[in-house]
Amino acid sequence: MTAAHTSPPDANVPPKDQERAQLGEVADAVGSLMEFWGFKRVMGRIWGLLYLRGDALPASDLCDQLSISSGAASMALSELEHWGVVRRIRRPGDRREYFEAETDIWKMISRVLRERELAQIERVLEVFERARDKLRSLAAPGERTRLEDIADRLGKLVDLARVGRGLLVAMVQQGRVDLGPLVRFARPRRH
Amino acid sequence: MTAAHTSPPDANVPPKDQERAQLGEVADAVGSLMEFWGFKRVMGRIWGLLYLRGDALPASDLCDQLSISSGAASMALSELEHWGVVRRIRRPGDRREYFEAETDIWKMISRVLRERELAQIERVLEVFERARDKLRSLAAPGERTRLEDIADRLGKLVDLARVGRGLLVAMVQQGRVDLGPLVRFARPRRH
DNA sequence: TAGAGGTTTCAGAAAGTTCTGAAAGTTCGG
DNA sequence: CCGAACTTTCAGAACTTTCTGAAACCTCTA
Numbered sequence: 001m002t003a004a005h006t007s008p009p010d011a012n013v014p015p016k017d018q019e020r021a022q023l024g025e026v027a028d029a030v031g032s033l034m035e036f037w038g039f040k041r042v043m044g045r046i047w048g049l050l051y052l053r054g055d056a057l058p059a060s061d062l063c064d065q066l067s068i069s070s071g072a073a074s075m076a077l078s079e080l081e082h083w084g085v086v087r088r089i090r091r092p093g094d095r096r097e098y099f100e101a102e103t104d105i106w107k108m109i110s111r112v113l114r115e116r117e118l119a120q121i122e123r124v125l126e127v128f129e130r131a132r133d134k135l136r137s138l139a140a141p142g143e144r145t146r147l148e149d150i151a152d153r154l155g156k157l158v159d160l161a162r163v164g165r166g167l168l169v170a171m172v173q174q175g176r177v178d179l180g181p182l183v184r185f186a187r188p189r190r191h
Numbered sequence: 192m193t194a195a196h197t198s199p200p201d202a203n204v205p206p207k208d209q210e211r212a213q214l215g216e217v218a219d220a221v222g223s224l225m226e227f228w229g230f231k232r233v234m235g236r237i238w239g240l241l242y243l244r245g246d247a248l249p250a251s252d253l254c255d256q257l258s259i260s261s262g263a264a265s266m267a268l269s270e271l272e273h274w275g276v277v278r279r280i281r282r283p284g285d286r287r288e289y290f291e292a293e294t295d296i297w298k299m300i301s302r303v304l305r306e307r308e309l310a311q312i313e314r315v316l317e318v319f320e321r322a323r324d325k326l327r328s329l330a331a332p333g334e335r336t337r338l339e340d341i342a343d344r345l346g347k348l349v350d351l352a353r354v355g356r357g358l359l360v361a362m363v364q365q366g367r368v369d370l371g372p373l374v375r376f377a378r379p380r381r382h
Numbered sequence: 383t384a385g386a387g388g389t390t391t392c393a394g395a396a397a398g399t400t401c402t403g404a405a406a407g408t409t410c411g412g
Numbered sequence: 413c414c415g416a417a418c419t420t421t422c423a424g425a426a427c428t429t430t431c432t433g434a435a436a437c438c439t440c441t442a
Binding site for chain 1: 206209210213214216217219220221223224227229242243244245294295296297298300311314315318319321322325326329338340341344345348351373374376377378379
């Protein structure tokens with residue numbers, strides 16, 4: 001039997017190590033959330049650690065604590081900076097750069113919605129509209145053709161994308177939205 | 192000079208080919224949207240094509256039109272089926288299986304929100320809560336320590352995750368939400 | 383119930399992504 | 413300006429994801 005039989009189970013693990021382990025777990029959880037959102041996992045881990053620590057750390061500390069190379073840290077940090085999620089700080093008399101977490105989470109989220117999701121939906125919307133018009137122009141005039149039906153369904157996608165766009169705009173502008181229209185548009189018409 | 196100098200530019204391209212090209216573009220656009228959402232690109236391409244066509248197609252047609260192997264089609268189709276995004280149909284007197292697109296888009300979206308995003312946030316929330324409690328238990332009792340500060344910031348993440356969860360629940364339940372609480376929670380306290 | 387027609391599975395190929403570590407670049411105090 | 417301290421860049425390594433194509437597996441019909 002080892003000393004581990006005492007209770008609580010980790011009574012003999014140095015508190016510093018336990019703290020570091022917990023911070024690491026939270027950072028990993030934030031990392032998986034961020035990865036889910038389409039960012040690099042390390043980006044989330046870095047922000048999570050900085051956020052919890054509450055003060056600015058030099059890159060070398062991040063490399064140690066998260067077990068990543070200086071290259072990975074540098075790349076992730078400049079991307080985080082680009083998204084306004086982390087700030088770079090210089091301290092007089094210290095040649096290193098320090099990094100600190102943005103704490104206004106809504107600011108971060110809305111920026112991503114605005115710059116990334118909104119752009120995405122605009123692109124898609126344009127494709128939909130262009131294809132719809134093209135298809136209508138191909139349809140034999142006068143009669144109701146298979147092509148017209150396709151164009152109509154495409155029109156439904158256009159409407160949906162527009163509602164989605166409106167939703168995003170409302171979110172990033174006033175953070176208050178009604179999903180009703182989205183639900184209505186996304187349901188198939190009775191006929 | 193080629194015949195392409197006549198206008199409109201593709202007056203001499205067979206309409207069937209133009210139609211197919213447009214459908215392909217829309218399918219690709221849906222594919223990139225779906226990829227953005229964390230699904231496989233082909234899944235979106237398949238759903239897009241089936242949705243526009245409006246009727247059921249056999250797998251072999253999908254392979255032809257989207258230039259994918261039977262294996263890829265089979266895998267993507269069962270995943271789409273699992274998400275309730277595509278239905279499998281048998282036609283008497285035909286040995287092949289046909290596939291048709293679900294047209295209730297909200298049903299699809301809310302299902303993903305419920306089964307995937309909600310599960311994700313629950314997982315993260317648990318990690319946050321566990322770590323917060325653990326850190327509090329490590330802090331020296333009585334006085335205000337650095338550890339307590341960390342635990343407080345973690346508590347903020349917990350609150351935020353709870354609000355996010357509530358938002359998702361509201362969305363999948365009644366499709367009507369107020370983002371106000373999210374915005375409020377996500378902003379840093381004045382101090 | 384044999385076997386033709388269709389579907390799924392899966393090992394390896396291809397493509398895509400992220401990381402490492404060292405070299406090149408930058409910055410600043412002296 | 414020099415050079416130590418730090419940061420960025422980038423080619424290739426390592427890993428992950430997705431796809432192919434053929435073999436195994438169904439499943440109807442005759």
